[in-house]
Amino acid sequence: MLLIRCPYCEEERPELEFRNAGEAHIARPTNIAAESDDDFEKFFFIRANPKGVIYERWRHIHGCARFFNAVRDTVTDKFVMTYKAGEPKPTKLPGAAK
Amino acid sequence: MNAMFRISGAGRLSQAKTASFSFDDKSYVGIEGDTLASGLLANGVHLVGRSFKYHRPRGVLSAGAEEPNALVQIVRDDARKTPNVRATVQELYDGLTAHSQNRWPSLSFDVGAVNDIASPLFSAGFYYKTFMWPKSAWKSLYEPKIRAAAGLGVSPDKPDPDHYASRYAHCEVLVLGGGAAGIAAALAAAETGVRVILADEQAEFGGSLRFESGARIDGQDGYAWAQAAIARLKAMDNVRVLSRTTAFGYYAQNFVGLVERVSDHLKNPGHDLARERLWQVRAGRVVIATGAIERHxxxxxxxxxxxxxxxxxxxxxxxxxxxxxxxxxxxxxxxxxxxxxxxxxxxxxxxxxxxxxxxxxxxxxxxxxxxxxxxxxxxxxxxxxxxxxxxxxxxxxxxxxxxxxxxxxxxxxxxAGWTPSVHLFSQSRGKVAFNDETKRFVPGTYAQDCVSVGACNGTDGLDATVDEAYAAGAKAAKEAGGKAGKGARPKVDAGESWSRGMLGAAPGAGQGTTVKAFVDFQNDVTAKDIRQAVHEGMHSIEHVKRFTTNGMATDQGKTSNMHGLAIAAEELGKPIPQVGLTTFRAPYTPVTFGSIVGHARGALFDPTRRTATHGWAASQGAVFEDVGHWKRAWYFPKAGEDMHAAVNRECVTVRKVGGLFDASTLGKIEVVGPDAARFMELLYTNPWEKLETGRCRYGIMLREDGFIYDDGVVGRLAPDRFHVTTTTGGAPRVMNHMEDYLQTEFPHLNVWLTSITEQWAVIAVQGPSARKIIEPLVEGIDMSDEAMPHMSVREGKIYGVPTRLFRMSFTGERGFEVNVPADYGEAVWEALWAEGQKHGATAYGTETMHVLRAEKGYIIVGQDTDGTVTPNDAGLDWAVGKKKTDFVGIRGLTRPDLVAKGRKQLVGLKTKDPKIVLEEGAQIVADPKQPIPMKMIGHVTSSYWSENCGRSIALALVAGGRDRMGETLYVPMPNGTIEVEVTGMVFVDEKGERLNG
CATH class of the missing domain: 3.50.50.60 (FAD/NAD(P)-binding domain)
Structure with missing residues (x-):
């Protein structure tokens, strides 16, 4: 069972307290009703499925109940870092090889 | 009387304490502290089982967990028949009953041994090659026969009466293995004051000190030193010492699964003790001291x-x-x-x-x-x-x-030498490295915060082992926050040391020979089988393993893997590291389902939720149904009534007089804050800003793709406070959906969401007498039609208890939903029931609720919709705010497929024969004479007998349904085709006059 650091609780908690909520950094368009079919498709249906680093939304649902973002490696299944919802996508990752 | 092969003066067991036991119905005498294996050997019994494939006679190979041969069935009673128990691990207790396996009619004369003579037929890959043709014979002939012949032992045929405990634990240093290395590491770590857990699979600590007669530590015999050290550790508050405890799995971030055999060694375990205890340990550092296993x-x-x-x-x-x-x-x-x-x-x-x-x-x-x-x-x-x-x-x-x-x-x-037990290290995702000089795989690259010490690390000799382990224990404790220890490293006065040996087939069983030289005893794999696999094209060790099944038995190849690998490498003409090692997987030794399941079975398998009126309903003879985790009253049969009669009576009584229904399971969420109305505008299709305080509205929630996600009546209690109801099953996901948007898409809105499902009990009072039933109990609310019209909400008191009183209806009758704090739910229900009885009202359950709402064409999200239904499909376009510029799902609703013609729409169906009740889920076709497979144009979503209509009624999703009014469609069923007419969705009181009736 993984330990995941909740950026709001500021501690590592067991995986059982969390739930994945899909890919992060996909903002809902402000004028969504005016989106073209293609743009809506990209916004709603198309997701990255990378081998390696992925940016995800998680919710500390059985804890503080906050949504936050996490960087996870899909190869090693390790959490690289977590950060609060609304914070920018990190460009430098701790311990990154590159 | 001593058994024949017990040597007086030898060993550590007290020969005075005897334990009698039986094996294959013959009685023997052993000593307390014996394993079943040592007890049998003391009586000169070596033959203990038959092998899996060839039914060859087998004896005891080992004295530990690696045992591949001596697998027996331990029988305590009818429900406690444990197969495949390793006799080398099972401790003897007085009265133990064991049976050999895989033999018929007896262990010494076994008919199945014909397989041994016919063994050329059963070569490697036998199953893959032999049972291919004809294909049809697999299911009818081959598989049943193979299943009957395969497998060892007999499963118990009654539910497991034992119970299994489970603990989570945390420590700074977890030491796996309680031999000289593990004890030394635990001592060093414990002396720093950090929390230490030391676990060993054996009943007694000491590991190889149990047999190494030449070991002396701190001036005493090695085994005696180990017992003294364990006593010291047990006396320390910061140390937990677990014997009979096997670390079976090493998972992410130093999470280790251990299983403790609590009472399998006891004569009378009693009911207080668990049979086994699962330990899930999260450790700061792990010291792996799992030793080495001798090869044959x-x-x-x-x-x-x-x-x-x-x-x-x-x-x-x-x-x-x-x-x-x-x-x-x-x-x-x-x-x-x-x-x-x-x-x-x-x-x-x-x-x-x-x-x-x-x-x-x-x-x-x-x-x-x-x-x-x-x-x-x-x-x-x-x-x-x-x-x-x-x-x-x-x-x-x-x-x-x-x-x-x-x-x-x-x-x-x-x-043949010793194989380091790198299983747990490998499970931690560490990479092993092959030492060419000593011909063994040892820990190479670490992936977690752990360290291997002693024989499992390829360290030879007792002195070097204790030195390495003590230093590693101290270092691990220090890294995990311990202070400097005050103790001294145990001094090894004398120790044994050996290394090397050989891998693969010995002379006489090597290349070119066909003798039965076993590599894997439990799966009957010989050196020849492995060579044959290579010849037949299996060049990867993973393929050789699967083709021959080498190392795939319950012992997981603890004695066989290295030999198998060496034989394959020799045949391939490649060095061992190039052929590779198969992956070590959990569990290290077999783990019972019971220990994994723990207490989570029977009534404790899943939570049960009961409403405040559950006890009352049960006392009235209600039949309950499961709705999610809830137990809901399904119907209230009177004496002599079946379900059909009870539901008919309830349905008629509600429309004629009135009825009480427990609606507490509906999800309830309070949406509060200065921006509550703006938030509601974004989450529901309807307009909310202009809804007056004290009024209610039926709301529809969509997903972003435009499909219906949930629905429910929403009351505005104040300009900044909405009482939202959701479907029973949808409550948690609606709350999650709302929180998601509030926290991540609309964080600028000042709104608070609170789940209040459990806080309010809800009593629906429906029917022409509804107001008369409630009114005498209400204080501070004018319930006249003028003051409190349909779809309004008031706050006041009922029966002296605060209430949120909704006027709303899921039956089409004049209706109220009385919300009271859940603790008062039963009292208020009983008060309302007493009033209701004066008018002849009935209590009704979920079945009647379903019929009554279907008579009015009210949908149930998840029954009449399936996640691909839009508000328009469901005939609910009126609930979508036409002037709104944004809400979740607004863009999805205009997707090309969602506005296309011919979508499935909700309609009513009436069977031509009014007595026939359609089956929910039945498929609908336009032309019953077309060839099979027919084109299906929809399906029945809801279908009931309506006593109020005197006929059956149904709702259905039908392609272009609203353009088919009056059309005849067909429902093909196994017993013939049913004719139906497409109708509107309302079967009772089309004008809705009864809401004020």
Missing amino acids: MVFANNDRPGVMLASAARTYLNHYGVAVGRNVGVYTANDSAYAAAIDLKKAGVNIAAIIDLRDNPAGPVIDEARALGIEINFGRAVVSAGGKLRVSSMTVQPKHGGGGRTIPVDAILMS
């Missing part, structure tokens, strides 16, 4: 009962006081078997000869064996073991060929 020699008939590992024979002598024979041969490729021969010789057992494959080894143990007068032969091989149910001789030849001789023996001790 691979030669012809090396599986005969009486042929065993040298260290096992030594354990039986030095710990259990049991001689494994009277005239023992030794076959070895390393020094450790000499120590066994020496100990046995000193105990009075004749050593017929030591056959050493090495050419001219030298060293103190060899000198000592020679000094004791034991015959030693270098450069020679045992090419075959004689005997059948028990080994009777060994045939010895020079290893490069030449004349042999046969030596009579009643046991053969063998040692």
Whole structure:
């Protein structure tokens, strides 16, 4: 069972307290009703499925109940870092090889 | 009376404490502290089982968890029949009953042994090759026959009456393995004050000190030192010492699964003790001290009962006081078997000869064996073991060929060397490295915060082991936050040390031979099978493993993997590291389902939610149904009524007089804050800003793709406060959906969401008498139609209790939903029930609720919708705010497919024969005469007998349904086709006048 650091609780908690909520950094368009079919498709249906680093939304649902973002490696299944919802996508990752 | 092979003065068990037991219905006497294996061997019983495939007679190979042969069935009673128990692990208790497996009619005469004679037919890959044709025979013939013949032991046929405990634990240092290395590491870590857990799979700590008679630490015998050290550790508050506890799995971030055998060794476990306890430990640092496992020699008939590992024979002598024979041969490729021969010789057992494959080894143990007068032969091989149910001789030849001789023996001790137990290290995702000099895989690259010490790390010799382990324990504790320890490293005065040995087939079983020289005893894999697999194209060790099943039995190849790998590598002409090692997977040893499941079974498998009126409903004879985790009253049968009669009566009574229904399970969420109305505008399709305080509205929630996600009535209690209801099953996901948007898309809105499902009990009072039933109990609310019209909400008191009183209807009748704090739910219900009885009202359950709402065409999200239904499809376009510029799902609703013609729409169906009730889920076609497969244009979503209509009614999703009004459609069923007419969705009171009736 993984330990995941909740950026709001500021501690590592067991995986059982969390739930994945899909890919992060996909903002809902402000004028969504005016989106073209293609743009809506990209916004709603198309997701990255990378081998390696992925940016995800998680919710500390059985804890503080906050949504936050996490960087996870899909190869090693390790959490690289977590950060609060609304914070920018990190460009430098701790311990990154590159 | 001592058993025949128990040697007085030898071993550590108190010979006074006897334990009688039975094996295959024959009685024996053992000693407390024995394992079943040592108890049997003490009585001269070596034959304990038949092998899996060839049904060959098998004996005890080892004295520990690696045992592949001695698998027995332990029977306590009808419900407690545990198959495949390793006799080398099962501790003896007085009255233990064991049976051998995989034999018929008896262990010594087994019909299945014909497989051994016919073995050329059962070569590697036999199943893959043989049972291919004809394909149809697989299901009817091959699989049932193979299943009957396969598998060891018999499953119990009653539910497991035992209970299993479960604990989570945390520590700074977890030490796995309680031999010299583990104890030294635990001492060093414990002295720093950090929390330490030390676990060992055996009943007694000491590991190889149990048999190493030459070990002396801190001035005492090694085993005695271990017991004293354990006593010290147990006395420390920061240390938990777990015996009979196997670490079976090493998971992410130092999460280790251990299973403790709590009562399998007790005569009368009683009901208070769990059978096993699962420990899930999160450790700061893990010290792996799992030791090494001795390998057998691979030669012809090396599986005969009486042929065993040298260290096992030594354990039986030095710990259990049991001689494994009277005239023992030794076959070895390393020094450790000499120590066994020496100990046995000193105990009075004749050593017929030591056959050493090495050419001219030298060293103190060899000198000592020679000094004791034991015959030693270098450069020679045992090419075959004689005997059948028990080994009777060994045939010895020079290893490069030449004349042999046969030596009579009643046991053969063998040692090909020691394999470091890197299982847990490997499970931690560490990478092993092959040491070419010592021919063994040892821990290489670490992936987690752990360290391997002692034999499992390839460290040879007791002194080096204790040194390494003590330092590692201290370092791990320090890294995990411990202070400097005050203790001193245990001083090793004398220790044993050996390494090397051989891998693969011994002479006489090598390339070009076809003898039965077993590599994997449990799965009956021989050296020849592995060579054959390579010949047939399996060039990866993973393929060789699966083709031959080498290492795939329940012992997971603890003794066989390295031999199998070496034989494959030799045949491939490649070095061992290039052929690779198969992956070590959890569990290290078999783990019962019971220990994994723990208490989570029966009533504790899943939570049960009950409403405030549950007890009342039960006392009225209600029948309950499961709705998610909820128990809901389904219907309230009176004497002599079946479900049909009860529901008909309830339905008619509600429309004629009135009825009470517990609607507490509906999800309820309070949406509060200055921006509550704006938030509601974004989450629901309807307009909310203009909804007056005190009024209600039916709301629809969509997903972003435009499909209906949930629905419910929403009351505005104040400008900044909405009382939202959701479907029963949808409550948690609606809350999650709302929180998601509030926290991540609309965080600028000042709104708070609170789940209030459990806080409010809800009593629906419906029917023409509804107001008359409620009014006498209400204070502070004017319930007249003028003051409180349909779809309004008021706050006041009922029966002296605060209430949120909704006027709303899910029946089409005049209706109220009385919300009261859940603690008062039952009292208010009983008060309303008393009032209701004055008018002849009924209590009704979920079935009647379903019928009444269907009579009015009110949908149930999740029954009449399935996640692909839009508000328009459901005939609910009126609930979508036409002037709104944004809400979740607004863009999805305009997707091309969602506005296309011919979508499935909700309509009513009336069967031409009013007595026929359609089946929910039944498919609908336009032309019943078309060829199969027919084009299906929809399906029935809701269908009931309506006593109020005197006929059946149904709702259905039908392609272009609203353009088909009056059309005849067809529902093909197994017993004939049913004709139906497409109608509107409202079957009762189309004008809605009864809402104020």
